[in-house]
Amino acid sequence: MPFEPLTHEPAVEPGQAREIARDLVVVPNLGVDLVPNIGIIGGSHSVLVVDTGLGPRNAEKVLAFAAEHARGRRIYLTTTHFHPEHAFGAQVFADEATYLVNSAQAADLVHKGPGYLEMFRGLGAPVARALDGVVLATPDVVYDDAYELDLGGRVVRMEATGRAHSKGDQVVTVPDAGALFTGDLVETGQFAIFPWFPPHDTDVSGSRWIEVLGRLAAAGPDIVVPGHGDISGRRILTDVREYLELLRDETWSRRDSSLPEETIAAEIEALMIERHPEWEGRDWIAKGVGCFCADHLKIAMG
Ligand SMILES: [Zn+2]
Structure with missing residues (x-):
């Protein structure tokens, strides 16, 4: 976004x-905004498609690609979460x-889908067209x-992680290939995406996100397919968790001061950019600070 x-x-x-991996294909996002990594996982009688791309034409x-790959096998679809480039096809x-x-x-699709459709239509003519x-x-x-x-000779596991990047995040594991599809719980080469849009959407939870990444890393996958960015090894799960922990700690250590949130966000933004000068999506840093400020408030109030 x-x-x-x-x-x-x-x-x-x-x-x-x-x-x-064998009969496990990824259509890579090639670093293009609002294009997700898409997976096609095959077994002897069925294939599973993970995520659709933005809108009907992409889907x-x-x-068509999945049907050609399936060669008559039954097709299943799942989506990692309800965000438009992942599910709106x-x-x-x-x-x-x-x-x-x-x-x-x-539930996210029903309750938040229409609002996100409107919001995304405002992201420029090419997006509105899609x-x-x-x-x-x-x-x-x-x-x-x-x-x-x-899927026939291959069982894939779909698992709801609980609220993190969104309320309804789901990961898909292909155990025989050691592969994990994370959706937007992980991105490579960019700052973690915090869809923190109060008062419309405050479902993202940085604290829970950190917990989820710890659990995913403990499972020790060999291949991690992120929502956006290059396919990686398990190390990326720790890298993203460490970024989120630092974002949390830097936010919470300033939160009790009398500094306004904008000043806190600006300070932390500068710090994070210095640390990760090559990462894209710098606007998401301040959104993350806003989210962690709110988390801190919830904790302080018990
Ligand atoms: Zn997302």
Whole structure:
């Protein structure tokens, strides 16, 4: 989610897909804003698509690519969370695939989907065009905590992490390949995305996010496919957690002073940019500070 209006098409490029493990393909985002990394995981009788791209035209490209890859196998779709570039193409899969998500994400789609559709339409003409014709899809199967999907000779595990980057985050694990799809719980090469938009959306929780990343790292995946940015090893889980911990500590150590939040945010922004000069998404630092300030307040008030 950028703040500046986008001037380019947020186009998914299936032609750039690559196999990262046996019958496990990723359509990489190639560093393009509002394009997610998309996964296609195959078993003997079924394939699972992870995330749709932004809007129906991108999702049509993803579905066509997935159908070609599937060669007659049954198709499932899941989405890592409800944000538009991850889930707002699901309608295209309606007649071709079974759409499964966790219950918290299904609730996000209903309660927050329409507001995010409006907000994203304001992010420039190419984004508004990509969103043209979006109808928010209703999942076919909804689970609460975890779901094991048998693709034939390969079982993938879908798991609701609890509130972190959003209320309904979900991760997808492919145990035989040691692969983990994290959605926006992890990005490489950019500051963690905090969709902190009070009073409209305050679901993101930095404190819970830190806990979730600790649990994911303990599981020790070999391959981590982030929501955006390059595919990495397990080290990225620790790198992101350490960034969030530093953001928290720097925020909380200033929070009790009489400094206004904007001053705190500016100080921490300078510090983080100095530490990670090559990372993109600098606007998300101040959003993260706002989120941690609120977390601190909740803790102080018990
Ligand atoms: Zn997101």
